[in-house]
Amino acid sequence: MKKFKVASLFCGAGGLDLGLEATGKFQTVFANDMDKDACKTFSKWSDAIVVPGKVENISSNDISNEIDIVTGGFPCQGFSAAGPRQVLDIRNKLYLELSRIIEAKQPIGFIAENVKGLTTMEGGLILRKIVEDFKSKGYNLYHQLLNAADYQVPQDRERVILVGIRKDIDKGFEFPKPTGRITLQEAIGHFPDPNPNDVCQAPFSSRYMSRNRKRDWDQVSYTIPAMAKQVTLHPSSPDMIKLDKDLWKFGEGVTRRFSWQEAAAVQTFPKTLEFEGDLTSKYKQIGNAVPPKLAEAVGYKFAEALEKALEREKIKVVI
Known part of the structure; x- marks a missing residue:
């Protein structure tokens, strides 16, 4: 069965990647995080190439051209302090590093995660600028605030999920409906x-x-x-x-x-x-991780959207 090959940035221990792989539709082949312990934890469950260190030191050439998807729960330091004309400046370099890799590799899609406050920072200007940034790089961006508690994760955890699909193949994306709660x-x-x-x-x-x-x-x-x-x-x-x-x-x-x-x-x-x-x-x-169960729910819908787009456009996915 074909699986989407994933390059994971800011991977941490791998909560997002574990959830995606649980769908049977994704396989992480490259991962990076500056936390050495997190990289060691990631390597315990994954066969991916795991590179510890700052994302700024990762060249797009370090990542195989065969990857289909990029993931990254980028930290948002700097966003709240940025002025309206510099919302995507050097102070937000971690977001810019994710954007850099996506622009260079041109994956068919990507998933990112961030704190609830991203929707209101600078009166919503930050999020609008992120949407515009990816649009200029050839992607339609879908975003929604989800509470992990609605997806069989026993905690209240509201996070913004960002899903990008390349405009030349995009046929739309719908976020998952709640799958239930557990105590x-x-x-x-x-x-x-x-x-x-x-x-x-x-x-x-x-x-x-x-x-x-x-x-x-x-x-x-x-x-x-x-x-x-x-x-x-x-x-x-x-x-x-x-x-x-x-x-x-x-x-x-x-x-x-x-x-x-x-x-x-x-x-x-x-x-x-x-x-x-x-x-x-x-x-x-x-505590830094995306709950795997939440990632799994999003992953099913993401794979569904990508498969629909690829089927119609007859774009080959790496096996």
Whole structure:
């Protein structure tokens, strides 16, 4: 069966790629991230060529001409500070690196992911400029805010998904409809008590105590963050009690954060995947990732759109 060959930028531990591969329609053949631990984790489950280091050092020639798709959850540092005439300037170099590779390789399509705030930064100007940028490079860009909780990911996690399809073949794209919700009980209720070494034991900061951090077993989790100290509370913890605006305290009982294994399960990573690095690094890789189940739902629709376009245009896809 033909599969779309994927080059993955800002790949992290591979949440987006795991989801795409779960559809049976995609195969990641090249991946890059500056986080060495994340690259080692990625290599544990993938046969792709994984190159650690800054994306600025990746030449388009380093990536095979046989790739069909580019993916990248590009960080958005710099966007909110950019002026209206410089919204795609050097301060947003990570986005520009993704754009550079896409322009050079001219894949049939691409998928990118970003934070909810991308839709409102500079009054929406940033997103409009991104749409214009890719249009000038030959792509139609589709974007929608999705909550991972609607796609069998047991956490509230709103992210903007960007899907680009080359204009010469594009026949349209529709984002997936919700596939259902699962609770924390269903996701991690069967987990045994963790080893204390697998749980962040850092003190709870004033920032942490500024809002509620706990959801119950019959709910979905708050967003899994990348910073270990900010990881949300396990449902077995006592409820937090509000004292004042932006001030909460813990109730009586044993309070603990999710272990890294529980956080990974809430993100819908395979339970068998062992993350590389120390505890802080593991939490970081997990929190930075696109939930595989969300990526899988988008991947099915993406493959459907591409197959329709390729069938009509009779464009050959690499086997």
